[in-house]
Amino acid sequence: MLTHQQIRELEETACHLRVEVLKMLHSSQSGHTGGSLSAMDVMAVLFFQRMRHNPSQPAWEDRDRFVLSKGHAAPALYACLAGSGYFPRDDLKTLRRLGSHLQGHPDMRKTPGVEVCTGSLGQGISQAVGLALAARLNSRDSRVYTLLGDGEMQEGQVWEAVMSAAHYKLGSLCAIVDQNGLQIDGAVENVMNVGPLGPKFLAFNWHVLEVDGHDIGAISRAFDEAEAETERPTAIIARTVKGKGVPFFEHKASYHGVAPSDDELELALQALSLH
């Protein structure tokens, strides 16, 4: 259980990470704003509180693994990796530039701390299952976290992977769904209603938790509960707000893949400084 002080610190961290994401996207003038901001609190808890990892030794075998199955939220991941010390913060300005190690979608061969290549939706969770199987074969107690989008849940491969994780009793696997309710073409329930997600995971024999994905304390408690479950993989359905933290981006599908302009950046940074 986190103390009030720890919660406040993580909230500040998440706020700083959002600032990094916005600056990075403003610098690249392309990339995915809304889904990076919605996932930021969950990822802040993972990288700055929950996961065992060692930025000075990215290949440390006993590390926990994080797989960003919704790879288009790469800016959120890069902010976490730079903030953890995997590479200099200055590199963030090179996002999506020719020759940069910060590709439009996560690339394990280019960026220290990125575990696998993702971005084609549905594929990250399968790789996370493979990582969890390998950890078991190697008798390591590493946990594997994978973050999916709720639109991503429409991919059939996700459910193949969900089926397999339960079949293999991968208690070390935790899938978090960043349920911001929006995808490129509009509301998830209008484009192709994949809900309700919780009962679907339950039917596949997963351990299922639902939390406010912007409540740092609740997110951390959910990870505690996930870790206590050793037989079944855990799904955390995190209810989030697309564009969270920047009022004029919030709840807008139109900011799925749009970077902030000069004016928007200024207003957004002002909004975040008020937090």
Next chain:
Amino acid sequence: MSEKIATRDAYGQSLVELGRENSRVVVLDADLSGSTKTKPFSQEFPERFFNAGIAEANMTGMAAGLAAAGMIPFASTFAVFAAGRAFEQIRQSIAYPGLNVKIVATHGGITVGEDGGSHQSVEDLAIMRSLPKMTVLCPADGPETAAAIRAAAEYHGPVYIRLGRGKVPVVFEKGCQFTLGKGVTLRDGNDLTFITTGLMTAEALQAAAILGEENIAARVVHLATIKPLDVNLVLKAARETGAVVTAEEHSVIGGLGGAVCEALAEGYPVPVERVGLRDVFGQSGTAEELLAHYGLTAAHLVEAAERTLARK
């Protein structure tokens, strides 16, 4: 060449041997372990065998995850599903990062037989060859398959290995050497060259013998590695014999014939005829009937050689 072994059977045996030697070797299948011959491995090493069920996309992704953690996964299903159904998973999760996954696709080509055109992959070599970082193999027989599987396991990177369903004549000695990226000249000759892969190499050797009786000296170059292509050996054959006939149990588009033509067009153009499926799907029938129907026999190769020689 009287003995016959299915390349998939040789694969099954090799997997068990590799499993005994290296605990990092793991095997995945998609509910076809009896057919792909991964079953013996699953019985000896149940903890290192993962049956994905009928879910090839997830099998491919799990293989990528296992490789990212340092294991050496062999993932098997039929060629139509491996290269077709799971193509984008192979592209994104395996080839793009260059992960150390071996995709061993059995039931390649028309010799699948009675199951029909839906299950006969005539395009897998072309699809896999187009992927950066991918190595593509199509061994001729059982002994070469055993050597190729071992070579693939020793190589660090993604490899697609196409095997067949039926028993095929033995061309190579047991324990033969296999070098990735190197072709083998199986018969010398200076009038023309057969450049072949998979089970067509045995047919080419027969065709060369028939041509020999007509005083036509045909060279036979076997390329088990479709990619990277042994360009030097191909160009040398073109320079020294002046005519080439390629043969493969695959579409003439994009596979061995395509690769050889690309190399020759850039390096040493000579008359070429590509023997293979001429932009058509297969159908039901016995393997022998289908090979005859689609023109993939020694007799057809002799005719192709004569046509090509006339263009020299």
